[in-house]
Amino acid sequence: MPAEIKGLNEECGLFGIWGEANAAQLTYDGLHSLQHRGQEGAGIVSNDQGQFYRHRGLGLLAEVFRDSETIHQLYGTSAIGHVRYATAGNHGVENIQPMLFSHDEVGEFALAHNGNLTNADTIRGELREKGVTFQATSDSELLGELVTTSDEDGFINQLKASLNHIHGGFAYLLMTPHMMVAALDPNGFRPLVVGKMPDGATVICSETCALDQVGASFVRDVEPGEIIIVTDEGMKIDHFTTDTHLALCSMEYIYFARPDSIIRGISVHEARKRMGALVARENPVKADVVLGVPNSSLSAAIGYAQESGIPYDMGMIKNQYVARTFIEPTQAKRDRGVSMKLSVVKSVVAGKDIVLVDDSIVRGTTSKYIVRLLKKAGAKSVHVRIASPALKFPCYYGIDIQTTKELIAANNTIPEICTQIEADSLAFLSVPGLIKAIGDLNDADNHGLCTAYFDGNYPTPLYDYQAGFDAEVARLGLYEGANTGD
Structure with a gap:
């Protein structure tokens, strides 16, 4: 459609x-x-x-x-x-x-x-x-x-x-x-x-x-x-x-691929560690412990801890027998899925200032639930660090996005998102930081990655999707420089 x-x-x-x-x-x-x-x-x-x-x-x-x-x-x-x-x-x-x-x-x-x-x-x-x-x-x-x-x-x-x-x-x-x-x-x-x-x-x-x-x-x-x-x-x-x-989907490194995979000679796990390290360098904060949202964010959390010098600990446990929540067709089912799959290790969290590292924020509802979960377990503060840039644009090459109305970063500023997810602070990795963390995939000036979801620079024309994209850009006032490869 x-x-x-x-x-x-x-x-x-x-x-x-x-x-x-x-x-x-x-x-x-x-x-x-x-x-x-x-x-x-x-x-x-x-x-x-x-x-x-x-x-x-x-x-x-x-x-x-x-x-x-x-x-x-x-x-x-x-x-x-x-x-x-x-x-x-x-x-x-x-x-x-x-x-x-x-x-x-x-x-x-x-x-x-x-x-x-x-x-x-x-x-x-x-x-x-x-x-x-x-x-x-x-x-x-x-x-x-x-x-x-x-x-x-x-x-x-x-x-x-x-x-x-x-x-x-x-x-x-x-x-x-x-x-x-x-x-x-x-x-x-x-x-x-x-x-x-x-x-x-x-x-x-x-x-x-x-x-x-x-x-x-x-x-x-x-x-x-x-x-x-x-x-x-x-x-x-x-x-x-x-x-x-070459314009390999950057979300493969951020989220989709398994951490033990190697894509075009680059270890997914090591790339995610570098993402975590760079978001720590770009957005430092004082805290007692670094936690990763299991499981896809654990590599980035390790990288954040190593770069910042803040200890990493296992403060959240994932029930391995519950499917990934984004796949659920309704928000109510997604919320229920989150509550069933994540729990907090209270001894790690209670009385601590927490850095919570996640790979992305889509709708913001899961982030809000996790922040509340940590604070309910006694966390003094929760500082959210996202090991990828803010998702503002849709993907037309194989990632299923509903509408940009559901992409919280397309409709809100970072301070507004921070308030909505009830975090004490929020910061994202920059697009240049993401590219640096993954590394150049070819020898040309182009870095070989598709980053359109973050910067609107699509490497190809959008064909049947162009009219819908133009309408969304106009409605949201997204970047005037959004490029669709024409």
């Missing part, structure tokens, strides 16, 4: 393997390590000499594959899998991936997608004019339909033409009876990596933590504009475009 400005929510996770006897089980194991990227649904498609088997469903991976026999019935030596959080389309099982398509040349093929297309409505209209009847409501289906209706000769040429027709953020895994194919958008918004199993099988997945999970060694990152083709003969690197400009 282009008129809506979307908000911070999880993306999706991809895992594929080619040439491994235990393909479905290893895909399950790899997806388990990517569960943080999507908790709404999961699916696996396996390939047994051209015969495809699929199982998918709503819920966590372990719920979808509750029956152990399900995995054993996914026969074959290759498989691709997906864990989903919806960035487009409704929450029905028809949108759970991988999706299956019928193709005149290759027969059946499967497709899994992480990201969000910025010209999805336009493409959907074009496909309808060709008589396409859609099987789902998400934009993930569109690439498959473009391939099947393409006038180009050969599957790979059809895929290349289709990839050049779509815009936005996308990482794809496709599987035909005779190949597995990976593709990454020209800006590389989403991470995608290639690995090798000890027996030579090829793995392609969203994060290196999934390679570690299945015992694969890292080979390389998939580069923007690339197509990686894996067959029984080996791996081939091709391109659907060479007009590329």
Whole structure:
């Protein structure tokens, strides 16, 4: 829905393997390590000499594959899998991936997608004019339909033409009876990596933590504009475009990726520690103890403590059996989720001046609840430090934001936010501090990161979303210099 400005929510996770006897089980194991990227649904498609088997469903991976026999019935030596959080389309099982398509040349093929297309409505209209009847409501289906209706000769040429027709953020895994194919958008918004199993099988997945999970060694990152083709003969690197400009989503380092992952040679954990150290340097405060909001903020809290010299302690405990609260569809459910998942170690907090380090503030309601929780436990003061810049702009490349009305920093000054969350002080990391903490991702003058959510500098045109974005900027009086890559 282009008129809506979307908000911070999880993306999706991809895992594929080619040439491994235990393909479905290893895909399950790899997806388990990517569960943080999507908790709404999961699916696996396996390939047994051209015969495809699929199982998918709503819920966590372990719920979808509750029956152990399900995995054993996914026969074959290759498989691709997906864990989903919806960035487009409704929450029905028809949108759970991988999706299956019928193709005149290759027969059946499967497709899994992480990201969000910025010209999805336009493409959907074009496909309808060709008589396409859609099987789902998400934009993930569109690439498959473009391939099947393409006038180009050969599957790979059809895929290349289709990839050049779509815009936005996308990482794809496709599987035909005779190949597995990976593709990454020209800006590389989403991470995608290639690995090798000890027996030579090829793995392609969203994060290196999934390679570690299945015992694969890292080979390389998939580069923007690339197509990686894996067959029984080996791996081939091709391109659907060479007009590329790296703009990796900075939220991968801030929040989305697991801390044990390495993205483009940079440890997520170490980057988050540097974010914490730099926000301490930019915004010092006197306090007795540093706490991190578990779990994604713990690395930044350690960095803050090391830089400031204020002791770090475990002042909050997370119930590991409660899902991440942002994924809940209503604010009431999010509030209930926070109360169920977080508790305070009173002996650490009582009578202390606290530095509370978090990775981001979206709506502010969770921050307010945590500040109240700490003060109820006896904290003398709570100074909130956010190890990222203030979220003021939506993302159109694969992070699901509701509207900017829900982004507290788009509608309030920092002192106003501080008052609303009932903190004693509040400060954010600067955009230059964020870039410095992560480090340059390429050798060009550009730092290789997308920071549009903080500064409004979008690296691409927004296509179907442009009118909605312009209306929001005008309504909120956001930065006049907001750039949409035109």
